[in-house]
Amino acid sequence: MTRVLLLLALVVGVWAPEAQAETDGPLVLWHSYRGAEEAALKASVAAFIESADGTPVEVLAIPNEALASKLQSAIPRGNGPDVFIFAHERVGGWSASGHIRALNPEAIGGEDRFFAETLASLRAARPASDAVPDPAPELWGAPLNFKSTALFYRTDLIETPPATTDELLALGAELKARDIYPLAYMAQSFYFHAAWYFGYGGTLFEPDAQGQQGFAGQGAIASFDFVAELQRQAFVPEEVTGALVASLFNNKKAAMVINGPWFLGEIADGVPWAIAPLPTVSATGLPARPFLTIEAAFISGYESPPERVARSESLVRWLTSPAEAIRRGRDGRQLVATQDAWLDEGLNNDKVLAAFLAQRATTKPMDSRPEMRLVWEPGDLALRKLLRGDTDGAGASVAAARRHSAISRPQPAESSPLPFIILAAGLLLGLIALIFRGIVAVRRRGEGKLALMGWRWIAPAMVTTTILVVVPFVVGLVLAFFAHKDGDWTFVGLAHFGDILSAGDYDVFEPLSFYYALLITVLWTAVNVALHVAIGLFLAILLNRPLLRLKPVYRVLLILPWAVPNYITALIWKGMFHKQYGAINGMLEGLGLDGISWFSNTGTAFFANVCTNAWLGFPFMMVVCLGALQSIPKDLYQAAAVDGASGWQRFRHVTLPLLRPALVPAVLLGIVWTFNQFNIVYLVSAGEPDNSTDILISEAYRWAFARQDQFGYAAAYAALIFVLLLGWSVISVRAAKRAEEVL
Amino acid sequence: MANVELKAVHKRYGDVHVVKGIDLHVADGEFLVLVGPSGCGKSTTLRMIAGLESVTEGTIHMDGRRVDTLPPKDRDIGMVFQSYALYPHMTVRQNLAFGLKLRKTDKSLIADRVHEAARMLGIDALLDRRPKALSGGQRQRVAMGRAIVRRPTAFLFDEPLSNLDAALRVKMRAELAALHRRLGTTMVYVTHDQVEAMTLANRIAVLERGVLQQVGPALELYHRPANRFVAGFIGSPAMNIVDGSLRDGKFTLGGVTLLAPEAWAANRDEGSCGIGIRPHSLTLAEPGEGTVDGVVSVVEPMGWEAMVHVDPPAASGIGPLVVQVTGATSLPAAGETVAVSIDLKHAHLFAASGGETLHSPDPA
Known part of the structure; x- marks a missing residue:
């Protein structure tokens, strides 16, 4: 009975019913704050409960990386929170898909309560309809806090921060002479570059002064050229990571840093520093305008009784009130969006907060429409190309525009699911018929009872496998026939497969083409597995020598790479391949050779990936080989020695053929693992340069998660990978x- | 074909002294069997000849050529292992041809040799099978064939029949003897089974604890064992050995005193010593009418003969005796009391210390 109940619970868990929000019951608030920010929020909510009519509020913290997907799946089912705190970036998509509710400004304290810039990104028009063909933009969230980058500088190196880019360059020459990087920031990231981009007059979605738009504009090109100049003069370090920025700044190797408020925690004690707004771009006279991002309180869009919505509104109004904003500013050290809060002395006298407040005046509110998510990849691509020295500003602009058009694939036309439904139904019927025939055959043989017993034994494994493997697999497969946009799924039939296999959007021999990625994947798999076997076998033979001393010690040491989680290893190797600070270039330079920019070139980046994965993969083959070697009878070697075989001939004619039975399955397995070795490619080369070292699985990942949620297209990729591996398994078995x- | 000569050969594994100075000469074309109990160093000695173990001290020559410094492949020997050591991934044909192939022998010659060996061993129908598809006896033949095709100057066998069942062992034993007659090649054969040793060997070398005890033809070892160990080891069922003392021409064992035969005159005052009598030289008698009484513990009837195990009383100081009874009409039952008659005329006399043979009876 218990088991039946458990099973039922499992089934109910899988098909969660659509819950209807009740009128009563506590309000639910989701957020992803931690530490001081979370404490401030909780204090704020506690005060709300007390001040109001004792309305209970349940506060739930959810990890930041999981929050968006949880919201997206929970809200349509009515299971989500009443109120949640999230970045503004999804406003465009969620307002269209109904995940969030348009706010009545009066109900949340009036628009005047907030800095005007902070409201811009939270506005979006409702989808046009027949009744309202051109609706006015509405407010969808109440801004709580804002963030942008600003200029951190070391006061022991710089007295007055540069007010213009010309001053910056002049100062740079001076500092460079003292072997100090004038500026350290993640120049290869479009988020950080945005300040220059807008400062030079670049635009993303509106036409610029010349009527150009996006990456093709003159401003964009000029901003790219400016970064190229910084790089050319070596005013910025190469291949910058967040950790490197902090380390250079703390060690007095970098005088200035462009970074956001999260950098505060990374500055070491005893470092003298201050913050200033970013300099004005001398060429245009415009201020450098970093992106302004907003954290806002949203009210979920699902059906809810009006009195409950009213209570949600009062909670939002409470959270954005000056008093509570002051609490968040003081206790959580957040940059609050409520204007009057800054009248508070505590906030106003905080130099850090004040500096970011000053920077706010010259920021570019980050667009909240879904298309914004297609900006990052082309932007980053252009910057990386530029920083590698592959191209100039104009070339970078062309590359970015090209990539932008490639990844903003037009949605395929809707197609009729009828033929597919008929086909699926046919397959299902066929399957049922097959099962039925089997049952009949079993009963005719009089083995019905026996068979039933067998089924009962394998039922637990079958149920688990069905839930954990078969259901996700089928869902994934079905997804490939749908196109996803902002939560809406459109049936498009085989269009994704057609697009992928025809590789019509880009050159067949260019990254992003399925065939190019397939070629890289096959090459990647072949090289890796060959190395795994060669190194593993070689070490196994060494370890198998009977007279080797300290054998257990070597064995443990050699298995170690396998025992360390592979993403840690990947990050270590990535660090070792760093152009300026990596151990490998350090060794090369020690030998009097030039350091190599490993990730600037397809060959060397591929090599770096292969090194990492070879390091990770050889222990498995070594263990397999060692086991197999130990099972080869010593007699055979002695017989071969008497037969006249030399050491090599014994290896060739005895060892190798007898390793085959163990090695062949291991190699076949290794091929499947390596074929889908996402972690290494994603973490080490990250597809650099220009996605040319991406394998199929990392390409599929990018379509799903880095290119505006094109889940259907990614699912089609995954389905193709599955077909390839299925074919391979048949051969390999x-x-x-x-x-x-x-044997 | 070659003679093999071991001179003062020692083998040590660290502190363990396994082979303690063996001098042995195997004549050209001879079938020499190295025999001894487990751990006596016989296999190690063979493997030193093969070159699979290094020689710690001493030298090995084949046909006057020093070989102990050469790798196995340069010694021109063929070896058959207890486990057969067939290459599992090769067919019988490939197994046979392997050694020749490594020596880059002409292909047609390889084929001829393989067929010749296969015919000789009766395995020509099995040439395309893999070892796993063969029976134990067939594998054994393939292992021998592998040694034969190369026509080495000497064959080394390391307990080749141990993994076979009893019937097959007898059969293969005869085939091996026939093979030796036919090839006439020097063979060195290791076994712990003294029956194998006696039936196959031209000469037997008995080893114990790394020391060579006696080398000679089977019957010489049987009739004139050099010492108590060889006497006990050679011959089946084993010789009965009883300790006693010899004084004034009288031999005392337990509470019984027997008159020593005249042939023992030289040793009439030897003192403590041992005597050995083969089971067929003992006879059963009615209780009280033999040399010593005892209780029958086991009777092993074998048709035309039977082994009767008799336990004399503990007080007599005489251990269990085995009496071989041939053609007996009525055998005693277990538990019955019988007497055993000992006739010292048929007894070997061993010294107490060292156990060397002082006197052996003339074979009757």
């Missing part, structure tokens, strides 16, 4: 059987 038959 046969090969493995043949290898085993030998």
Whole structure:
């Protein structure tokens, strides 16, 4: 009985019913704050409960990386929070898909309560309809805090921060002479570059002064050229990571840093520093305008009784009130969006907060429409190309525009699901018929009872496998036939497969083409597995020598790479391949050779990936080989020695053929693992340069998560990978059987 | 074909002294069997000849050529292992041809040799099978064939029949003897089974604890064992050995005193010593009418003969005796009391210390 209940619970868990929000019951608030910010929020909510009519509020913290997907799946089912705190970036998509509710400004304390810039990103028009063809933009969230980058500088190196880019360059020459980087920031990231981009007059979605738009504009090109100049003069370090920025700044190797408020925690004690707004771009006279991002309180869009919505509104109004904003500013050290809060002395006298407040006046509110998410990849691509020295500003602009058009694939036309439904139904019927035939056959043989018993035994495994493997697999497969946009799914039939296989959007021999990625994947798999086997076998032979001392010690040491989580290893290797600070270039330079910019070139980046994965993969093959070697009878070697075989001949004619039965399955397995070795490619080369080292699985990941949630297209990629590996398994199972038959 | 000569050969593994100075000469074309109990160093000695173990001290020559410094492949020997050591991934044909192939022998010659060996061993129908598809006896033949095809100057066998069942062992034993007659090649054969040793060997070398005890033809070892160990080891069922003392021409064992035969005159006052009598030289008698009484513990009837195990009383100081009874009409039952008659005329006399043979009876 208990088991039945458990099973039922599991089933109910899988098909969660659509819950209807009740009128009563506590308000639910989701957020992803931690530490002081969370404490401030909780104090604020506690005060709300007390001040109001004792309305209970449940506060739930959810990890930041999971919050968006949880909201997206929970809200349509009515299971989500009443109020949640999130960045403004999804406003465009969620307002269109109904995940969030348009706010009545009066209900949340009036628009005047907030800095005007902070409201801009929270406005979006409702989708046009027949009744309202051109609706006015509405407010969808109440801004709580804002963030932008600003200029951190070391006061022991710089007296007055540069007010213009010309001053910056002049100062740079001076500092460079003292072997100090004038400026350290993640120049290859479009988020950080945005300040220059807008400062030079670049635009993303509106036409610029010349009527150009996006990456093709003159402003964009000029901003790219400016970064190229910084790089050319070596005013910025190469291949910058967040950790490197902090380390250079703390060690007095970098005088200035462009970074956001999160950098405060990374500055070491005893470092004299201050913050200033970013300099004005001398060429245009415009201020450098970093992106302004907003954290806002949203009210979920699902059906809810009006009195409950009213209570949600009063909670939002409470949270954005000056008193509570002051609490968040003082206790949580957040940059609050409520204007009057800054009258508070505590906030106003805080130099850090004040500096970011000053920077706010010259920021560019980050657009909240879904298309914004297609900006990052082309922007980053252009910057990386530029910083590698592959191109100039104009070339970078062309590359970015090209990539932008490639990844903003037009949605395929809707197609009729009818033929597919008929086909699926046919397959299902066929399957049922097959099962039925089997049952009949079993009963005719009088083995019905026996079969039933067998089924009962495998039922737990079958149920688990069905839930954990079969259901996700089928869902994934079905997704490939749908196109996703802002929560809406459109049936498009085989269009995704057609697009992928025709590779019509880009050159066949260019990154992003399925065939190019396939070629890289096959090459990647072949090289890696060959290295795994060669190194593993070599070490196994060394370890198998009977007279080797300290054998257990070596064995443990050599298995270690396998025991360390592979993403940690990947990050270590990535660091070792760093152009300026990596151990490998350090060694090369020690030998009097030039350091190599590993990730600037497809060959060397691929090599870096292969090194990492070879390091990770050889222990498995070593263990397999060692086991197999130990099972080869010593007699055979002695017989071969008497037969006249030399050491090499014994290896060639005895060891190798007898390793085959163990090695062939291991190699076939290794091929499948390596084929889908996402972690290494994603973390080490990250597809650099220009996605040319991406393999199929990392390409699929990018379509799903880095290119505006094109889940259907990514699912089609995954389905193709599955077909490839399925074909491979069929071949490999046969090969493995043949290898085993030998003995 | 070659003679093999071991001179003062020692083998040590660290502190363990396994082979303690063996001098042995194997004549050209001879079938020499190295025999001894487990751990006596016989296999190690063979493997030193093969070159699979290094020689710690001493030298090995084949046909006057020093070989102990050469790798196995340069010694021109063929070896058959207890486990057969067939290459599992090769067919019988490939197994046979392997050694020749490594020596880059002409292909047609390889084929001829393989067929010749296969015919000789009766395995020509199995040439395309893999070892796993063969029976134990067939594998054994393939292992021998592998040694034969190369026509080495000497064959080394390391307990080749141990993994076979009893019937097959007898059969293969005969085939091996026939093979030796036919090839006439020097063979050195290791076994712990003294029956194998006696039936196959031209000469037997008995080893114990790394020391060579006696080398000679089977019957010489049987009739004139050099010492108590060889006497006990050679011959089946094993010789009965009883300790006693010899004084004034009288031999006392337990509470019984027997008159020593005249042939023992030289040792009439030897003192403590041992005597050995083969089971067929003992006879059963009615209780009280033999040399010593005892209780029958086991009777092993074998048709035309039977082994009767008799336990004399503990007080007599005489251990269990085995009496071989041939053609007996009525055998005693277990638990019955019988007497065993000992006739010292058929007894070997061993010294107390060292156990060397002082006197052996003339074979009757």
